[in-house]
Amino acid sequence: MKARAAVFRKVGEPITIEEVDVADPGPEEVRIRTAACGVCHSDVHFVKGNIPGPVPTIPGHEPAGVVESVGERVSSVAPGDHVIACTSLFCASCPQCLQGYPHLCSNRRACRRGPKEPPRLSLAGKALQQFADLSGFAELMLVHERAVVKIDKDLPLDRAALVGCGVTTGVGAALNTARVHPGSSVAVIGAGGVGISIIQGARIAGARQIIAVDLLDSKLEKARGFGATHTVNASSGDT
Numbered sequence: 001m002k003a004r005a006a007v008f009r010k011v012g013e014p015i016t017i018e019e020v021d022v023a024d025p026g027p028e029e030v031r032i033r034t035a036a037c038g039v040c041h042s043d044v045h046f047v048k049g050n051i052p053g054p055v056p057t058i059p060g061h062e063p064a065g066v067v068e069s070v071g072e073r074v075s076s077v078a079p080g081d082h083v084i085a086c087t088s089l090f091c092a093s094c095p096q097c098l099q100g101y102p103h104l105c106s107n108r109r110a111c112r113r114g115p116k117e118p119p120r121l122s123l124a125g126k127a128l129q130q131f132a133d134l135s136g137f138a139e140l141m142l143v144h145e146r147a148v149v150k151i152d153k154d155l156p157l158d159r160a161a162l163v164g165c166g167v168t169t170g171v172g173a174a175l176n177t178a179r180v181h182p183g184s185s186v187a188v189i190g191a192g193g194v195g196i197s198i199i200q201g202a203r204i205a206g207a208r209q210i211i212a213v214d215l216l217d218s219k220l221e222k223a224r225g226f227g228a229t230h231t232v233n234a235s236s237g238d239t
Helices: 043-048 157-164 164-179 192-204 217-225
Strands: 002-007 016-020 029-037 062-069 083-084 119-123 140-144 146-149 185-188 209-214 230-233
Touching: 016 140, 029 157, 062 140, 062 157, 119 185, 146 192, 157 164, 164 230, 185 192, 192 209, 192 217, 209 217, 217 230
Parallel strands: 185 209, 209 230
Antiparallel strands: 002 016, 016 119, 029 062, 029 140, 062 083, 083 146
Protein backbone atom coordinates (compact mmCIF):
# COMPACT_ATOMS: atom_id res chain seq x y z
CA MET A 1 0.00 0.00 0.00
CA LYS A 2 1.28 3.47 -0.87
CA ALA A 3 1.65 6.23 1.71
CA ARG A 4 3.41 9.56 1.97
CA ALA A 5 6.24 9.75 4.46
CA ALA A 6 9.14 11.95 5.58
CA VAL A 7 12.32 10.24 4.38
CA PHE A 8 15.71 11.05 5.93
CA ARG A 9 18.85 10.01 4.06
CA LYS A 10 21.86 12.00 5.22
CA VAL A 11 22.91 14.50 7.87
CA GLY A 12 22.87 18.00 6.42
CA GLU A 13 20.36 17.15 3.71
CA PRO A 14 16.69 18.09 4.02
CA ILE A 15 14.05 15.51 4.82
CA THR A 16 11.87 14.88 1.77
CA ILE A 17 8.19 13.93 1.57
CA GLU A 18 7.94 10.88 -0.69
CA GLU A 19 5.52 8.09 -1.52
CA VAL A 20 6.66 4.83 0.04
CA ASP A 21 5.39 1.26 0.03
CA VAL A 22 3.95 -0.18 3.23
CA ALA A 23 3.66 -3.98 3.27
CA ASP A 24 0.64 -5.96 4.39
CA PRO A 25 0.72 -6.98 8.08
CA GLY A 26 2.55 -10.18 8.98
CA PRO A 27 1.07 -12.61 11.55
CA GLU A 28 1.92 -10.40 14.56
CA GLU A 29 1.88 -6.99 12.90
CA VAL A 30 -0.51 -4.04 12.90
CA ARG A 31 -0.97 -1.44 10.17
CA ILE A 32 -2.07 1.96 11.46
CA ARG A 33 -3.36 5.11 9.81
CA THR A 34 -1.35 7.83 11.57
CA ALA A 35 -3.42 10.66 13.03
CA ALA A 36 -0.70 12.61 14.85
CA CYS A 37 2.97 12.33 15.76
CA GLY A 38 4.93 14.51 18.16
CA VAL A 39 8.36 15.83 17.24
CA CYS A 40 10.58 14.53 20.04
CA HIS A 41 14.03 16.03 20.53
CA SER A 42 15.46 12.57 19.88
CA ASP A 43 14.21 12.90 16.30
CA VAL A 44 16.02 16.22 16.02
CA HIS A 45 19.23 14.73 17.49
CA PHE A 46 19.03 11.89 14.96
CA VAL A 47 18.57 14.18 11.95
CA LYS A 48 21.46 16.36 13.16
CA GLY A 49 23.70 13.30 13.49
CA ASN A 50 24.01 13.44 17.29
CA ILE A 51 22.37 10.02 17.57
CA PRO A 52 23.74 7.49 15.05
CA GLY A 53 21.44 5.15 13.20
CA PRO A 54 20.88 3.38 9.88
CA VAL A 55 19.57 5.29 6.87
CA PRO A 56 17.51 5.85 4.81
CA THR A 57 14.80 5.95 7.40
CA ILE A 58 11.48 7.49 8.32
CA PRO A 59 11.83 9.26 11.69
CA GLY A 60 9.08 9.76 14.25
CA HIS A 61 8.37 7.77 17.41
CA GLU A 62 5.59 9.60 19.28
CA PRO A 63 2.50 8.67 17.22
CA ALA A 64 -1.15 7.78 17.62
CA GLY A 65 -3.64 6.59 15.04
CA VAL A 66 -6.37 4.18 13.99
CA VAL A 67 -5.78 0.50 13.23
CA GLU A 68 -6.48 -0.33 9.57
CA SER A 69 -5.58 -4.03 9.44
CA VAL A 70 -3.95 -6.71 11.58
CA GLY A 71 -2.12 -10.01 11.19
CA GLU A 72 -3.72 -13.38 11.84
CA ARG A 73 -2.18 -13.83 15.31
CA VAL A 74 -2.92 -10.33 16.59
CA SER A 75 -5.36 -10.39 19.51
CA SER A 76 -4.92 -7.15 21.45
CA VAL A 77 -6.28 -4.75 18.80
CA ALA A 78 -8.64 -4.87 15.83
CA PRO A 79 -9.39 -2.66 12.80
CA GLY A 80 -10.99 0.58 13.91
CA ASP A 81 -9.30 0.66 17.32
CA HIS A 82 -7.54 3.85 18.40
CA VAL A 83 -3.98 3.20 19.53
CA ILE A 84 -0.78 4.76 20.77
CA ALA A 85 2.41 3.41 19.22
CA CYS A 86 5.21 3.19 21.80
CA THR A 87 8.99 3.08 21.67
CA SER A 88 9.01 0.51 24.50
CA LEU A 89 8.66 -2.48 22.20
CA PHE A 90 9.45 -5.76 23.97
CA CYS A 91 10.04 -9.40 22.99
CA ALA A 92 8.34 -10.94 26.09
CA SER A 93 10.92 -13.76 26.28
CA CYS A 94 14.35 -12.32 27.16
CA PRO A 95 15.60 -12.34 30.81
CA GLN A 96 14.63 -8.69 31.32
CA CYS A 97 11.09 -9.20 30.04
CA LEU A 98 10.62 -12.37 32.09
CA GLN A 99 11.71 -10.56 35.26
CA GLY A 100 9.06 -7.88 34.72
CA TYR A 101 11.21 -5.21 33.05
CA PRO A 102 9.93 -5.11 29.45
CA HIS A 103 11.12 -1.50 29.11
CA LEU A 104 14.66 -2.91 29.37
CA CYS A 105 14.07 -5.62 26.73
CA SER A 106 17.36 -6.93 25.36
CA ASN A 107 15.98 -8.62 22.24
CA ARG A 108 13.89 -6.10 20.32
CA ARG A 109 15.17 -7.67 17.10
CA ALA A 110 12.83 -10.59 17.75
CA CYS A 111 9.95 -8.20 16.94
CA ARG A 112 11.42 -7.17 13.59
CA ARG A 113 11.25 -8.88 10.23
CA GLY A 114 14.15 -11.17 9.38
CA PRO A 115 16.74 -10.43 6.68
CA LYS A 116 15.11 -12.92 4.28
CA GLU A 117 11.64 -11.43 4.70
CA PRO A 118 10.35 -8.52 2.61
CA PRO A 119 10.79 -5.16 4.40
CA ARG A 120 7.90 -3.49 6.16
CA LEU A 121 8.73 -0.20 4.45
CA SER A 122 10.37 0.31 1.10
CA LEU A 123 10.96 2.93 -1.58
CA ALA A 124 11.53 2.06 -5.23
CA GLY A 125 12.12 -1.57 -4.22
CA LYS A 126 14.74 -0.76 -1.58
CA ALA A 127 14.20 -1.21 2.17
CA LEU A 128 13.67 1.74 4.46
CA GLN A 129 14.78 1.53 8.09
CA GLN A 130 12.21 1.96 10.87
CA PHE A 131 13.27 4.60 13.35
CA ALA A 132 12.65 3.24 16.89
CA ASP A 133 10.80 0.36 15.20
CA LEU A 134 7.93 2.79 14.48
CA SER A 135 8.58 5.49 11.80
CA GLY A 136 5.70 7.74 12.78
CA PHE A 137 6.33 10.55 10.27
CA ALA A 138 4.18 8.78 7.70
CA GLU A 139 0.54 8.39 6.75
CA LEU A 140 0.76 4.66 7.54
CA MET A 141 2.78 2.70 10.08
CA LEU A 142 3.42 -1.05 10.15
CA VAL A 143 4.57 -2.24 13.57
CA HIS A 144 4.68 -5.28 15.83
CA GLU A 145 1.59 -5.86 17.97
CA ARG A 146 3.60 -5.27 21.15
CA ALA A 147 4.44 -1.74 20.00
CA VAL A 148 0.83 -0.55 20.29
CA VAL A 149 -1.56 0.13 23.16
CA LYS A 150 -5.31 0.43 22.67
CA ILE A 151 -6.93 3.63 24.04
CA ASP A 152 -10.47 4.94 24.43
CA LYS A 153 -11.91 6.45 21.27
CA ASP A 154 -12.97 9.65 23.03
CA LEU A 155 -9.34 10.57 23.76
CA PRO A 156 -8.13 13.11 21.12
CA LEU A 157 -5.39 11.45 19.09
CA ASP A 158 -3.26 14.59 18.81
CA ARG A 159 -3.02 14.60 22.63
CA ALA A 160 -2.70 10.85 22.95
CA ALA A 161 0.37 10.83 20.69
CA LEU A 162 2.42 12.49 23.44
CA VAL A 163 1.90 9.50 25.72
CA GLY A 164 3.95 7.32 23.36
CA CYS A 165 7.23 8.93 24.39
CA GLY A 166 7.30 12.19 26.37
CA VAL A 167 4.65 11.38 28.96
CA THR A 168 5.80 7.77 29.36
CA THR A 169 9.41 8.88 29.78
CA GLY A 170 8.61 11.43 32.47
CA VAL A 171 6.03 9.48 34.45
CA GLY A 172 8.18 6.35 34.20
CA ALA A 173 11.20 8.26 35.52
CA ALA A 174 9.24 9.17 38.65
CA LEU A 175 7.46 5.86 39.24
CA ASN A 176 9.96 3.28 37.99
CA THR A 177 13.44 4.85 38.04
CA ALA A 178 13.39 7.29 40.97
CA ARG A 179 10.65 5.25 42.69
CA VAL A 180 9.14 8.33 44.32
CA HIS A 181 7.24 7.31 47.46
CA PRO A 182 4.34 8.96 49.31
CA GLY A 183 5.33 11.94 51.45
CA SER A 184 8.69 12.51 49.77
CA SER A 185 10.15 15.73 48.35
CA VAL A 186 11.05 15.94 44.67
CA ALA A 187 12.92 18.53 42.62
CA VAL A 188 12.40 18.52 38.86
CA ILE A 189 14.96 20.55 36.92
CA GLY A 190 13.42 21.69 33.65
CA ALA A 191 9.66 22.05 33.16
CA GLY A 192 9.38 21.13 29.51
CA GLY A 193 7.35 18.22 28.15
CA VAL A 194 9.28 15.50 29.98
CA GLY A 195 9.68 17.60 33.14
CA ILE A 196 5.96 18.27 33.32
CA SER A 197 5.39 14.52 32.98
CA ILE A 198 7.84 13.82 35.83
CA ILE A 199 5.86 16.26 37.96
CA GLN A 200 2.66 14.37 37.13
CA GLY A 201 4.37 11.07 37.98
CA ALA A 202 5.55 12.45 41.33
CA ARG A 203 2.02 13.67 42.06
CA ILE A 204 0.61 10.23 41.21
CA ALA A 205 3.20 8.65 43.52
CA GLY A 206 2.04 10.85 46.41
CA ALA A 207 5.02 13.18 46.80
CA ARG A 208 4.38 15.86 49.45
CA GLN A 209 6.60 18.54 47.93
CA ILE A 210 7.29 18.88 44.20
CA ILE A 211 9.68 21.71 43.30
CA ALA A 212 9.80 22.73 39.64
CA VAL A 213 12.99 24.50 38.54
CA ASP A 214 13.22 26.37 35.23
CA LEU A 215 14.40 29.63 33.66
CA LEU A 216 10.99 30.78 32.39
CA ASP A 217 8.12 31.94 34.58
CA SER A 218 5.64 30.83 31.90
CA LYS A 219 6.82 27.22 32.23
CA LEU A 220 6.77 27.39 36.00
CA GLU A 221 3.18 28.60 35.92
CA LYS A 222 2.26 25.59 33.77
CA ALA A 223 4.14 23.33 36.17
CA ARG A 224 1.88 24.39 39.04
CA GLY A 225 -1.13 23.42 36.96
CA PHE A 226 0.34 19.94 36.52
CA GLY A 227 1.08 19.33 40.20
CA ALA A 228 4.14 21.32 41.31
CA THR A 229 3.76 22.65 44.87
CA HIS A 230 6.70 25.08 44.62
CA THR A 231 8.61 26.75 41.79
CA VAL A 232 12.09 28.21 41.46
CA ASN A 233 13.24 30.48 38.64
CA ALA A 234 16.95 29.63 38.44
CA SER A 235 17.75 32.77 36.41
CA SER A 236 16.86 35.22 39.17
CA GLY A 237 17.90 35.68 42.80
CA ASP A 238 19.78 33.20 44.93
CA THR A 239 18.55 29.79 43.72
